[in-house]
Amino acid sequence: MKKQWFRLDNAALIFPAIKRRGWNNVFRISATLRDDIDAGILNRALADIRPRFPTFFVRLRTGFFWYYLEEAATDVRAQKEYAYPLTHMSQSELKRCCIRVLYFENRIAVEFFHSVTDGTGGLVFLENLTARYIELRYGVVIPKEAPIADLGAEPRGSEICDSFPKHSGRFAMSRREATSYRLHGTREPDGFRHLITGMVPTEKLRGTAKSFGATVSAFLAAVMAESIKEIQERECPERKLKPVKITVPVNLRKLFGEETLRNFVLTLNVGFDPKHGDYSLREICDQMTFQIRSEAVPQKMAARIAANVGPQRMFLVRIMPLFVKTPVMRAIYAASGEKKGCINISNMGTITVPPEMEKYIERFEFIIGVQLSYPNNCSVVSYGGVTYINMIRSIKESELERLFFSKLVALGIPVEIESNGRAGK
């Protein structure tokens, strides 16, 4: 039988090129159910949804000119979670399968290599997997309305296509931007990832954000920026202060009305320059809101897409062998990729599931891995009236987390903290 294969989408191209022996770009979405997970049923659910979601059950292969995704040769099976979240996905693992399905007590988690999909696509996958699992386990029927897919149907073309070229603008926007301040600390020698989950009531968070005239994303970005500002002020003399910028991913599906399950996301770096003077939290909130609103519009996003798609279309680039392309991409990434922001705050928004599923699911979580050079990252998701703010770090110091969460507490938002070990034991 002919093997199915997929070209990498435009945003996915960079991830295989920049992966390192001890690091690559992986994120994780998990659903916590009310009962313990039955591995056998989970494996059946995985097998059931495989034909409907072919772009997820893939492995990373190397062509002569490009990397590509090929359907995984073997069954993808659920593994018992054996270590801390987002353990390194090695080269040999990517060659077998680019996703990892894990279960631990009553939680199903899927860890994705970023070339496969982005957060939104990953969530659709997890929701469908969980829905199928609940159907098999409890014998209920879940209506097949978006995001739950009809497993009998063929995957739609619009789901598996790369949407970037379709929406590329005619003129590219310059990527030039000021370099931001960089967080740093003592690296954990064995690659351990500390995870701190802050749980806050969504209504309270939304209310506080509204009182600052901001959305939840802009508000959290502002509080984070203020925390980073304080860390920087402690370390640097005034004349050496650098801009504090937060990287915020923008889901392009909403802007362009797409439904692809591949990557379709671009990031914005929003922030302020502390050299200009002291900003209060309200002023930072205004900056964030204004910058996100003015940048996240289809016209400007199309121009940003054009800057990314342009090189991929150039004939000279296309005929360059992969072993030449990879170092070039790495150099470009090193020069620009991670120097324009201090931390990511990826907000998935509020997850809604069909009412038939609701009573079985306790919570959802979304965790992104750390970047190559900056040690902290943050991801946010809301479900069932609780917002889960996950802060992951590869260093020992928890100063940023402490500042961030105590600021929320000081603003009158109650925060409950969970952590994954070492510290706090």
Added chain:
Amino acid sequence: MYCVKCGVKLQDGVTECPLCGTPVIIPGEELKERHETYSERYPKENMQMKFGILGFITTVMTAASLTLFLLCMNLYGRVSWSGYAMLGMALVWIMGVLPLWFRRPKPVVFIPIDIAAICGYLLYICLYNGGGWFLSFAFPVTLISGAILIGAVALFIYVRRGRLYIIGGLFIVIGASCMLIELFQHITFATPMFQWSLYCVTVFSAVGLFLIIAAIIPPLRDYMQRKFFI
């Protein structure tokens, strides 16, 4: 349960706040069992890179040895000077590369291995040249140096206190062993007895004795520390 410093609510059973490290103390209340949200095991350290480098070094050394061997066979039809080079390379490998394959190489295990390897190398040189100096000189001298080295390393690793006594004692032992070495030199090469070793014994014993005295008299030790700290 809340952290008194950050004001965040904590999980049951944690002993300190994960954010600021403030200990959680609730007087008159038993600590509850903590429910772990993630698996407590950790994956193995990533050793790929290290093994890659070690493998590369090993391959290069093997290839070099092989080349020398073939060269020698071509030129002379037997192993001549290349034997020194090949065994020398093996010696370097055993001393420098072999311990690195292990996660925590124990010196007490690897120093005897190194000494055995050095003895083997010397034996080869001796046999190749027909010198006859191995058993009566090289072997005992290597053994003595090795024994002193192992003793020193073991004392330093396993005895935490009394470093000054250990160092002083070592100096005296090294001085005494010089005399033994000269004795073997005399037996093997018929050199006159006890010439250079007397100087060694005097100097080493003096230094050793001084260190031991300094260890016995704390004010002297403090004075020395004040004057000579680095």
